[in-house]
Amino acid sequence: MKRTISVTVNGKVRRESVEPRLLLVHFLRDVLRLTGTHVGCDTSQCGACTVSMNGLAVKSCTILAVQADGAEITTIEGLARDGALHPIQAAFREHHGLQCGFCTPGMIMAAKQLLERYPAPTIEQIRDQLDGNICRCTGYHGIIKAIEAAARAMAEKGQAPTTGS
Amino acid sequence: MLGKAIPRKEDQRFITGAGLYVEDVQLPGMLYAAFVRSAYAHAYIRRIDVERARNVPGVVAVITGKEWPELSATLPELNGSVTLTSPYIDSVKVVPHHLFPEKACYVGEQIAVVIAESAYAAADGVEAVEVEYEPLPAVASWEEAIKPEAPRIHKGVDNTVAHLKHEVGDVERAFRDAEIVLEKRLETQSLKSMAIECRAVAAQWEEATGTLNVWSTCQFHYMLRSAIAGILKMPAEAVRVMARDIGGGFGLKGVLHAEDVIIPLIAYRLKRPLRWAETRMEHMTASNHSGRQVHDVRIAARRDGTILGMDLKMYKEVGAYDHFDMMLQINTINHLTTHYKVPNIRVEGWAIATNTSPGSPYRGAGRVEAVFTMDRVLDAVARATGLDPIDVRLKNIVTPADMPYRNGMIYRDGVPVTYDAIDFPLLLERAKQRAEYDLWRRRQQEYRAAGRSIGIGISSYVEAGGLGPCEGATVSIDEAGRVTVKVGVNSQGQSHETTLAQICAHALGAPIDDIQVLGGDTSLMNIGFGTGASRVAVNAGNAVYKAAVAVRRKVVALASGILGCTEDEVEIADGIVSVAGARQNQTTLGELARRALRDRRMADLGGPGLVATEFFYPKTVTWASGVNIAVVEVDRETGHVDILKYVFVHDCGLPLNPMVVDGQIRGGFTQGLGIALGERVVYDEEGQVRSGSLMDYYVPRAVDVPDLELDHVTFPTPDNPLGIKSVGESGPNSPPAAIAAAIEDALGGAVEINTLPVTMSAILQALRSS
Numbered sequence A: 001m002k003r004t005i006s007v008t009v010n011g012k013v014r015r016e017s018v019e020p021r022l023l024l025v026h027f028l029r030d031v032l033r034l035t036g037t038h039v040g041c042d043t044s045q046c047g048a049c050t051v052s053m054n055g056l057a058v059k060s061c062t063i064l065a066v067q068a069d070g071a072e073i074t075t076i077e078g079l080a081r082d083g084a085l086h087p088i089q090a091a092f093r094e095h096h097g098l099q100c101g102f103c104t105p106g107m108i109m110a111a112k113q114l115l116e117r118y119p120a121p122t123i124e125q126i127r128d129q130l131d132g133n134i135c136r137c138t139g140y141h142g143i144i145k146a147i148e149a150a151a152r153a154m155a156e157k158g159q160a161p162t163t164g165s
Numbered sequence B: 001m002l003g004k005a006i007p008r009k010e011d012q013r014f015i016t017g018a019g020l021y022v023e024d025v026q027l028p029g030m031l032y033a034a035f036v037r038s039a040y041a042h043a044y045i046r047r048i049d050v051e052r053a054r055n056v057p058g059v060v061a062v063i064t065g066k067e068w069p070e071l072s073a074t075l076p077e078l079n080g081s082v083t084l085t086s087p088y089i090d091s092v093k094v095v096p097h098h099l100f101p102e103k104a105c106y107v108g109e110q111i112a113v114v115i116a117e118s119a120y121a122a123a124d125g126v127e128a129v130e131v132e133y134e135p136l137p138a139v140a141s142w143e144e145a146i147k148p149e150a151p152r153i154h155k156g157v158d159n160t161v162a163h164l165k166h167e168v169g170d171v172e173r174a175f176r177d178a179e180i181v182l183e184k185r186l187e188t189q190s191l192k193s194m195a196i197e198c199r200a201v202a203a204q205w206e207e208a209t210g211t212l213n214v215w216s217t218c219q220f221h222y223m224l225r226s227a228i229a230g231i232l233k234m235p236a237e238a239v240r241v242m243a244r245d246i247g248g249g250f251g252l253k254g255v256l257h258a259e260d261v262i263i264p265l266i267a268y269r270l271k272r273p274l275r276w277a278e279t280r281m282e283h284m285t286a287s288n289h290s291g292r293q294v295h296d297v298r299i300a301a302r303r304d305g306t307i308l309g310m311d312l313k314m315y316k317e318v319g320a321y322d323h324f325d326m327m328l329q330i331n332t333i334n335h336l337t338t339h340y341k342v343p344n345i346r347v348e349g350w351a352i353a354t355n356t357s358p359g360s361p362y363r364g365a366g367r368v369e370a371v372f373t374m375d376r377v378l379d380a381v382a383r384a385t386g387l388d389p390i391d392v393r394l395k396n397i398v399t400p401a402d403m404p405y406r407n408g409m410i411y412r413d414g415v416p417v418t419y420d421a422i423d424f425p426l427l428l429e430r431a432k433q434r435a436e437y438d439l440w441r442r443r444q445q446e447y448r449a450a451g452r453s454i455g456i457g458i459s460s461y462v463e464a465g466g467l468g469p470c471e472g473a474t475v476s477i478d479e480a481g482r483v484t485v486k487v488g489v490n491s492q493g494q495s496h497e498t499t500l501a502q503i504c505a506h507a508l509g510a511p512i513d514d515i516q517v518l519g520g521d522t523s524l525m526n527i528g529f530g531t532g533a534s535r536v537a538v539n540a541g542n543a544v545y546k547a548a549v550a551v552r553r554k555v556v557a558l559a560s561g562i563l564g565c566t567e568d569e570v571e572i573a574d575g576i577v578s579v580a581g582a583r584q585n586q587t588t589l590g591e592l593a594r595r596a597l598r599d600r601r602m603a604d605l606g607g608p609g610l611v612a613t614e615f616f617y618p619k620t621v622t623w624a625s626g627v628n629i630a631v632v633e634v635d636r637e638t639g640h641v642d643i644l645k646y647v648f649v650h651d652c653g654l655p656l657n658p659m660v661v662d663g664q665i666r667g668g669f670t671q672g673l674g675i676a677l678g679e680r681v682v683y684d685e686e687g688q689v690r691s692g693s694l695m696d697y698y699v700p701r702a703v704d705v706p707d708l709e710l711d712h713v714t715f716p717t718p719d720n721p722l723g724i725k726s727v728g729e730s731g732p733n734s735p736p737a738a739i740a741a742a743i744e745d746a747l748g749g750a751v752e753i754n755t756l757p758v759t760m761s762a763i764l765q766a767l768r769s770s
């Protein structure tokens, strides 16, 4: 019944045998023990489970682990490089983009995709693009400020966003 | 450090995915639980067939409640509420709430638990359990439940489970003297707190230490400890409840649900770690909700806009088990008059059981209902008299000259409601200025001529916070100068690790980077209460302040001996302890902590080490307040509401961290926006949940939230050493009333808005029928 899959997660190749029905989010959380990716619903509304798969933001609760066979995945745990926070992570802290922190990993991964698509987004674009991510704590204000600030910081650093993970 | 907008200390772990929420707890040999839940709102459970489920691969056990005697326990009757002492209540009937009921009283009520090697296998097991029900007629609304022929939810118990009344002044006379008498029925819906993290609990029996470890999303971890220890007849100390990283609470997690107790009991029996995490669907059906509330209100007024009296009847749906007796209605009453004088008031309230999950507080906890009523009343008086809504408010407002002002209500702690050192007219004036009220009133006419519907709504709230009885804190300094603050409260995102560290840094003179705040673990403090009722900043904050001051006193006493100066000459800054004016003669907090371990002088200073525990007991609640003004445009074709401007003026006493205060207001405002425009738990007549997922229950998204103009006004309170008030429940109170009023105003008096939420379809319907 079980199938062996090979997935590159945060730069490391992981070979595991999984049940075909296992959701990607549970593969990440329960098999790989990367618990930064959260589950907030069962109807793919909340976005807490957002990760980057082959450079695209996906809701990992809507994908089977076996569908990720051969894919490259970045989770919140893989965003900081050599101990240095990604500019989006730093901006979320600087601009109070989180309270309970539960939506935060998904928000940050969604923001990463957003900034790849719109390196200098307007506020309207940010609001629109966050449609698939719910935050119950912040009222989004700090999140929007953080994404604007991250866009500026990344532009200054010449960190041209790429579509790769 | 105090009052500074510094970034949060807790953020590092959350932005890197390193937080440890309950569902992240994974232990060797862990088992997973899934619940079999009632498909009916009201039914006898005749038979539970577990045979097939037992044979499902991975299933370890199926528990139906008959296995061990402790499973026949009931939940503690009143979930930490003390309202039975309220002078308003004259009758209350609490029905025992069994962990495993013989009769299901709401859809989603737990019937059996499947324990398995994986969460998937547990879910398979649930599918395989067959339950034979004997369905009974159900009642899902108070209107049905109070009918004489209505089915009883609990045998031999009237569906009206509690009653209260209270009168201030002479209401009959007020109505005799009235020039205007108005009557309204106002309705607010039941709501879900809808934290993005659902509930969860994990438990592990630790044989080596004889400790039952419990990880919980509960806001009141000591209450959970008592419940578990009580049922297992263990010393409280043998149960350790950890509730550290919690993904939002907002009241729903402040309640004991059956699963919170069942999971630890089973883990203890099976001697295997066990975890359960609620699904969103379970959350929408089985978890508590706030309960629909209907107000029949009569108002006596004069033609000049003076309110003479109010007569209010309140009907509240409390669900199948009323764990909070009438706490929410009492909150409504105690916040009812907000900034205004209502010299004669009579309230009567009924708590009515229905076949739904139990009722419990949601952020605001009765305040939204209070504010919506008072502002709708003021606006009705404005309409009846032809006065501007601002003028009606100024006519009735409590002024600084009236302070200390008592409105005749008695708070839940038994102390008369008293406003002092607050300038309500100033808040209103500030809001009016910030909103450019007069300008928008002129524009409203111009736009109307151009066929556009603009409206302005005003709302005022008060927020009692900092409810006792008390909280404690322990502050200690280690030999490296690192400071640890331990508290008996936990956090669901409120930023305690930062704000409480700021208080400690301020009081002690230690660098903030050297201070860590620990909470949410019953092993840290022997006694604590928890997080709810906007009580942490006032109670725990002042406890931290007192404990840090006590440690500072020890530092000063010891340092004066060691440095050879008087106590007055000792200065502490940035962790350096020195003699005033003589910079070379200095030591550090760490060095003093090391010496304090063995120095005999500590014998007179309370014992070894630089450590102190203090408790803060508030005299009564503090009163935060604010005024909101909304300017909206309504599209008469679609019913869409566009918020053109939203001003939020508020006082919460001295802010500990303005960034955090902003965040609390903005987050709370957004929840209020949801209440105004769409949030609603819906049951059909059979008690089936019609709002079973995030697709059917509106939660504001980023596109829905307007820019908020926030204005902080500070009226410090003399009632606690830090001069602080609460802010946690300020945000949601006024937006529903302000937005509803603005929509009504935009429609030019064609319709009255008396029901929340004001959805697009409700607007279209109202326009059509007008």
Ligand code: FES
Residues within 6 Å of the ligand: A038, A039, A040, A041, A042, A043, A044, A045, A046, A047, A048, A049, A050, A059, A060, A061, A062
């Ligand atoms: S968990 Fe909610 S969208 Fe995936």
Ligand code: FES
Residues within 6 Å of the ligand: A097, A098, A099, A100, A101, A102, A103, A104, A134, A135, A136, A137, A138, B196, B247, B248, B493
């Ligand atoms: S920070 Fe709590 S849900 Fe977003």
